[in-house]
Amino acid sequence: MTGYRQSDLEQKLITVASGKGGVGKTVFAVTLSHALARLGRDVLLFDGDLGLANVDIQLGLMPQHDIGDVISGNIDLAAAALTYTDPVNRRGRLDIISGRSGSGALSTVATERLMGLKSGLTALCGRYDHVVLDLAAGVDANVQTLADNHGVILVVLAPDPTSLTDAYAFIKLARLRNPEADIRIVVNRAQGQLDGERTYEALRRVAKAFLNFEPPLAGILQEDERVTEAIRRQAAVLSRHPQSRFVKDVGAIAKHFPVRLRALAG
Ligand SMILES: Nc1ncnc2c1ncn2[C@@H]1O[C@H](COP(=O)(O)OP(=O)(O)OP(=O)(O)O)[C@@H](O)[C@H]1O
Ligand SMILES: [Mg+2]
Numbered sequence: 530m531t532g533y534r535q536s537d538l539e540q541k542l543i544t545v546a547s548g549k550g551g552v553g554k555t556v557f558a559v560t561l562s563h564a565l566a567r568l569g570r571d572v573l574l575f576d577g578d579l580g581l582a583n584v585d586i587q588l589g590l591m592p593q594h595d596i597g598d599v600i601s602g603n604i605d606l607a608a609a610a611l612t613y614t615d616p617v618n619r620r621g622r623l624d625i626i627s628g629r630s631g632s633g634a635l636s637t638v639a640t641e642r643l644m645g646l647k648s649g650l651t652a653l654c655g656r657y658d659h660v661v662l663d664l665a666a667g668v669d670a671n672v673q674t675l676a677d678n679h680g681v682i683l684v685v686l687a688p689d690p691t692s693l694t695d696a697y698a699f700i701k702l703a704r705l706r707n708p709e710a711d712i713r714i715v716v717n718r719a720q721g722q723l724d725g726e727r728t729y730e731a732l733r734r735v736a737k738a739f740l741n742f743e744p745p746l747a748g749i750l751q752e753d754e755r756v757t758e759a760i761r762r763q764a765a766v767l768s769r770h771p772q773s774r775f776v777k778d779v780g781a782i783a784k785h786f787p788v789r790l791r792a793l794a795g
Contacts, residue, residue, distance in 0.1 A: 545661065547664075548686070549695035560779040563767040565659050567621060569621045572621065572660075574623065574625045575661065576628030577664045577675050579638060579671065580630045582629035584625055592609070599626075609627070610624040647678065682711065686728065688728040693732055704740055714733075758770075
């Protein structure tokens with residue numbers, strides 16, 4: 530098996546987290562993955578909301594295999610991947626592993642199986658330019674275990690106060706597990722640039738005061754009705770509304786992730 534330096538994983542593995550539910554993690558993770566693929570990268574999007582099916586529902590996909598098949602040992606992780614067909618994109622590739630499970634909720638998956646899943650994901654970094662991990666809401670042990678990796682963690686929050694408190698709780702726990710965790714902030718559903726900046730500033734201040742840590746801002750995404758419209762139609766926002774502000778702003782974040790070596794020799 531080929532190995533990776535931590536610096537390679539840092540830009541390859543992108544975890545999307547939040548604390549609070551419903552802030553737009555999945556639509557951001559899907560659009561970011563799509564944007565990276567349009568930049569010519571090979572991307573794997575892993576739906577880490579185990580037991581539920583968010584990514585495949587948003588994209589209107591019907592995967593043959595799901596994470597339940599992987600966890601029960603019926604198939605390996607790579608075999609669960611399904612390629613999203615983007616007729617416009619002839620350069621990069623977007624593969625998806627669904628978090629759906631025929632065997633019900635997986636929030637109580639045994640730690641050792643979860644660790645197996647995580648090392649499988651790390652290994653898959655060898656086949657892709659980026660692996661994007663869309664996490665479940667909350668700060669429970671399984672969410673934290675998946676988030677505790679050597680990649681970049683993008684914490685999504687919306688301008689409401691509960692979102693801020695939950696994002697702070699997530700960051701606090703993630704930094705307790707790994708004081709070096711590379712956490713960056715994405716503000717979603719902002720009512721304009723100023724609202725986004727204020728939201729980021731509130732989080733930065735509280736993180737600085739209580740954690741002595743100032744997470745950098747990765748980007749601000751504005752409230753955009755075209756996002757809701759695309760999700761309702763189970764269509765990728767990037768395909769349906771390529772000129773939308775949301776797509777442009779996510780595209781700007783995607784451009785910050787450089788291409789790294791697929792694998793190191795030895
Ligand atoms: N920028 C935006 N503009 C308008 N609506 C948005 C935006 N971002 C997210 N939404 C709305 O928020 C809803 C929730 O989005 P999404 O499912 O991506 O959130 P989530 O954080 O993944 O939720 P969960 O915690 O349940 O996994 C979407 O159905 C969409 O309607
Ligand atoms: Mg989600």
